[in-house]
Amino acid sequence: MGMTKDNDKMVSEIPIKILLVDDNDNNLLSMEVALEKEGYVFFKAASGREALRILLKEDDFSLILLDVKMPIMDGYETAELIYERDKLKDIPIIFITAHEYEEASMFKGYQAGAVDYVRKPFTPEILRLKVAVFAELFKKNRLLKQQEEKLQIINNDLMLLNLDLEQRVLERTIELENLNHQLKSLNLSKDKFLSVLSHDLRNPFTALLIASDKLNDDPESLNPAQIKQLSNIIHRTSNKLLNQLNDVIEWAKKQSKKANFNPEKIRLDMGIEESLELLKPNAAQKGIKLQNKTPGNIFVKADALMLRSIIQNLVTNAIKYTPQGGSVIINAKWDERMVCVFVEDSGVGMTHEIQQKLFSEGNSPSLSGTNNEIGSGLGLLLVNDFVAQHGGSIDVESAVGKGTTFKFTIPGS
DSSP: OHHHHHHHHHHHHSOOEEEEEOSOHHHHHHHHHHHGGGTOEEEEESSHHHHHHHHHHOOOOOEEEEESOOSSSOHHHHHHHHTTSGGGTTSOEEEEESSOOOHHHHHHHHHHTEEEEEESSOOHHHHHHHHHHHHHHHHHHHHHHHHHHHHHHHHHHHTTSOGGGHHHHHHHHHHHHHHHHHHHHHHHHHHHHHHHHHHHHHHHHHHHHHHHHHHHHOGGGSOHHHHHHHHHHHHHHHHHHHHHHHHHHHHHHHHHHOSSOOEEEEEHHHHHHHHHGGGHHHHHHTTOEEEEOOOTTOEEEEEHHHHHHHHHHHHHHHHHTSOTTOEEEEEEEEETTEEEEEEEEOSOOOOHHHHHHTTOTTSOOOSSOOTTOOOOOHHHHHHHHHHHHTTOOEEEEEETTTEEEEEEEEEBO
């Protein structure tokens, strides 16, 4: 118990230095104001060259928030020059951009070394959340390094100790190994947290952007009923998004305290309906009929957040690859002690070759799509991982031009 308190104190005392880079003073001030309550130490640069000068003089930066579009030297060039130096190559960079996340631009950014993007104008809560993740990771990695250094010192001392101290040394070694295991578990929880955050929150933001773009582009052409409809979408989606974000954060906290998931008894049709709520605006944009036909008498034993992530990932891709006016149907039935859940779409389908590669880690295509539409597959790998943690399995049936059905099993209750 005392060891845990000491570790918490050590983590809290580690300073977090953040370099803010933007040629616009107002943008620098906005970022600083959004983050100042967290107790971070800020360094500000108005150009890529100034940022490089600061990095050469100062050490131990935890994070760089770097504007993409700057005169003389843009953000991509600055990032490449930063990572040419060995002592700087481990500093994570979040690009700040006012542009759409086009695939080519994102690839260029990640190739330059970016770990994430934040779009202007940014939402302070989202910026704080993303920065907090990397700040926490920096602290944990620093603490892990300190503990590894202490472990090395202890190992050197062991060579000089008398055999009478063997039991004492064994107890201390076990204590340090347990601490090392805890820190690695926290790092794994961070990776899953970022994956969930990336996949579960992207689509609600898309719905918000579509509705807000319509309001901004030509508000004079909209009648009061249309304006009210769009504002309702923004209001409802924002509230749902905030609730889901809070759920993700609470889930991440639980994951950091124990390395397993947290199953509970869930009425499946209601759990699925809640998962679909944020996806309804996306389906409505394409005139897609979203139907939840799950019987009301089926209960499952599942981690609520994982179940929602599974449903939202599968349905999101079904919507994406279903033509205008199509349908997506979710249904379920008992299969002995397991419950089999079906996500069926009337979309473009996929070839047999793509189906064969779907569940190959590191070589996984998109959840749906034709031969020429193979993506990173990170969403499906996350779904596969979550289903496996429940002791279930996932499979797919599809035919080009006829649609796709994903089916997965989870324990019944």
